[in-house]
Amino acid sequence: MLQSPHLRLFFRRLILGLGLAVFFAWLALRPAADSDDNRVVQREFLAMGTLFSVSVYLEPQQVPADAEAALARLERVLQDYELRWRAWDLQGTEDTPDAHADTDVTTATAGPASAPVNLRQINKVLAAGGVASVPEPMRPLFERAAQLSRLSDGRFDVRIGALVKLWGFDDETHFRSTPPSDEAIHAQLQIQAGAPALPTAGVAYGPAPGIQLDFGAIAKGDATDLAIRQLRESGYPNAIVNAGGNLHAAGRRGERAWRIGVRHPRPDAQHRLLATLDIEGDEAVITSGDYERYFEFQGQRYHHILDPHTGTPARGLSSVTVVADSGAAADAASTALFVAGPGGWQQQAYALALDKVLVVDTDGQVMATPRLAQRLKFAEGISARTVEPGPAP
Known part of the structure; x- marks a missing residue:
């Protein structure tokens, strides 16, 4: 039970x-x-x-x-x-190398880049204050994430892993029942503000103590x-x-x-x-x-x-x-x-060159871009307001 x-x-x-x-x-x-x-x-x-x-x-x-x-x-x-991109060990399990990994984990140091084989090991290197090398198969997504973070003015940011853990969203079986304190949130935001951005080359990252990477919003x-x-x-x-x-x-x-x-x-x-x-x-x-x-x-x-x-x-x-x-x-x-949010998604869609977007706000209002609205068949009783993406006024 x-x-x-x-x-x-x-x-x-x-x-x-x-x-x-x-x-x-x-x-x-x-x-x-x-x-x-x-x-x-x-x-x-x-x-x-x-x-x-x-x-x-x-x-x-x-x-x-x-x-x-x-x-x-x-x-x-x-x-x-999944083994390569999972951000944290599952509850009660130990980290295991990927089946296709061809490198070993080395001890994290603040000097030369270490050689992890998956995201969990990259996060362990960062937690130890080291520089983590990015395995070659993971570099394209690192580079894509860096590009999308810049284009979104940081609204998409894989460096929020520690915030995700602070809120308890890293493990669905152990959600919080209350929000974390404002002080804890502010402290993590300060760490994030001082951390290096994800590099566009995607070869290595760090040192970035206090930062944990989470690719859950792209992987x-x-x-x-x-x-x-x-x-x-x-x-x-x-x-x-x-x-x-x-x-x-x-x-x-x-x-x-x-x-x-x-x-x-x-x-x-x-x-x-x-x-x-x-x-x-x-x-x-x-x-x-x-x-x-x-x-x-x-x-x-x-x-x-x-x-x-x-x-x-x-x-x-x-x-x-x-x-x-x-x-x-x-x-x-x-x-x-x-x-x-409601006041900025149109500008963000424009910045990301998106022309097919459907949005529902917390009041239940449905909005869609013209290119997508003309293709959607809405359920009975549902209608959408057409909104064109555009730059900020």
């Missing part, structure tokens, strides 16, 4: 999340009038703390057994990816990019990847487009979805929302999307959905727009 209210809340959210993921998968794989279900091969597995549902549509010459083998290989790749989107890329290289150009409601699709399902659903941030019996969207070509659809990880205190919701400038949960929006060619870019951008 679960005595802890945090554990009960965790499992309720897990069940809800898995249920929604299954629903979104059903939506994408819904039978057509001329059903082609025998051409779709699907595999589900846990990775990166969520349920991945991956489906491929077979060409006439392809056979299910080969596709199943390709999906099994992809599962192993994504589980290795899941990057994982969907990796999955689509690997499936294409394996001969499956028509595929859809659903990572707990964050999606990336390519090609088509036979004669029709892949169709995905955008979750309502406050679902009820009538509205589980805000809208549906038919994918055009190769697109990622990533949503950041205040409903994924949160606790409530004195009637206020404290969620996991932290503003790096204030050290507290961003306010004013309930969800932000970004449609883009890259899952990594859409993932980071949805966080940056969420942090920018």
Whole structure:
């Protein structure tokens, strides 16, 4: 029997999340009038703390057994990816090297760069006051994160790992029940302000004592990019990847487009979805929302999307959905727009060259950019105000 209210809340959210993921998968794989279900091969597995549902549509010459083998290989790749990018050891476990690592961990020093093989080991080097070298396979995402941090004026910032831990959002089974003190938040913000920015070269980082890196706001989107890329290289150009409601699709399902659903941030019996969207070509659809990880205190919701400038949960929006060619870019951008809030998301979208955005504020108002609004099919009873991204006045 679960005595802890945090554990009960965790499992309720897990069940809800898995249920929604299954629903979104059903939506994408819904039978057509001329059903082609025998051409779709699907595999589900846990990775990166969520349920991945991956489906491929077979060409006439392809056979299910080969596709199943390709999906099994992809599962192993994504589980290795999780080991590489997980920011902290799981509760009660010790750190283990990645399956594909070709270097050993060296003792952290304040001098020459050490040689970690994953993000957890990079964080341990930083905690010891050392300079951490970035493994070559991780450098492209480090560089992408540095670029997106600059373009978002720091609204997306992977250096907030210590703040994430301070708020208790690093472990869903041990959420806080009260916010941390203002003094603790201020102290961490001071450390962050004095730390070096993520380097654009992505070869090494540090020394940055007190800083912990957390790529949670970009890695899941990057994982969907990796999955689509690997499936294409394996001969499956028509595929859809659903990572707990964050999606990336390519090609088509036979004669029709892949169709995905955008979750309502406050679902009820009538509205589980805000809208549906038919994918055009190769697109990622990533949503950041205040409903994924949160606790409530004195009637206020404290969620996991932290503003790096204030050290507290961003306010004013309930969800932000970004449609883009890259899952990594859409993932980071949805966080940056969420942090920018009701008065700044349009300018932030403009700065990031985004033209397909859907936003819901905490009053329930739905807004969409023109390029996306014309493609969305909203649920009955839901309408959106069209808002054009633009520079600050």
